Amino acid sequence: MYRFIFYSFFIVDGECTFGELMKYVIVYWSRYGNGKKAVEYLSEQLEKKPGEAQIFTTDEADPASLPDADAYIFSAPAEAFRLQSDMKKFMKNLEGLEGKPFGIINTHAMKRNWLGSMEKLLTKKNMKKAAAVDFRVEGDPKTGDALPENWQTRIDEFAQHL
Numbered sequence: 001m002y003r004f005i006f007y008s009f010f011i012v013d014g015e016c017t018f019g020e021l022m023k024y025v026i027v028y029w030s031r032y033g034n035g036k037k038a039v040e041y042l043s044e045q046l047e048k049k050p051g052e053a054q055i056f057t058t059d060e061a062d063p064a065s066l067p068d069a070d071a072y073i074f075s076a077p078a079e080a081f082r083l084q085s086d087m088k089k090f091m092k093n094l095e096g097l098e099g100k101p102f103g104i105i106n107t108h109a110m111k112r113n114w115l116g117s118m119e120k121l122l123t124k125k126n127m128k129k130a131a132a133v134d135f136r137v138e139g140d141p142k143t144g145d146a147l148p149e150n151w152q153t154r155i156d157e158f159a160q161h162l
């Protein structure tokens, strides 16, 4: 009888109350807000999984002591024919994330994306790729509203891999 009540409680509850929520840390750099918009939406989707998401800009976080998480997401634009420099530096200085899964987001205006560069930097830290998505901005990126039409669907798919 007690066993029945015990199990029913957890089934009715609908979630595994024993299991800890997945924790996510998102670090981004965004000049005009397009990438910021993407990570803010991503964070909402991760919370719905359900999970716990913390967002930081590269200025707000210390790459050598990021909070503990089950997966790490990094987002930055292409600038000057390479990955934006603050994010590049941040990734080079990451410490203690060996074996952790990562997701990467790159926004860019030209044809080429810089996901390969992001992946290389994180693989060097022995992190494991879980998801990657790039957005070629359309129109004037300065409006902060230049992500392509299907961006939310693509973030939803990205979130499913994390």
Ligand SMILES: Cc1cc2nc3c(=O)[nH]c(=O)nc-3n(C[C@H](O)[C@H](O)[C@H](O)COP(=O)(O)O)c2cc1C
Pocket (backbone or CB within 6 Å): 029, 030, 031, 032, 033, 034, 035, 036, 077, 078, 079, 080, 081, 082, 107, 108, 109, 110, 111, 112, 137, 141, 142, 144
């Ligand atoms: C100084 C500067 C340099 C840029 N250089 C590139 C580039 O080399 N390649 C590219 O695809 N986009 C380039 N862009 C466009 C940015 O990638 C685009 O503005 C950005 O993805 C928008 O995202 P954000 O709003 O998060 O900053 C550049 C933009 C700026 C401001």
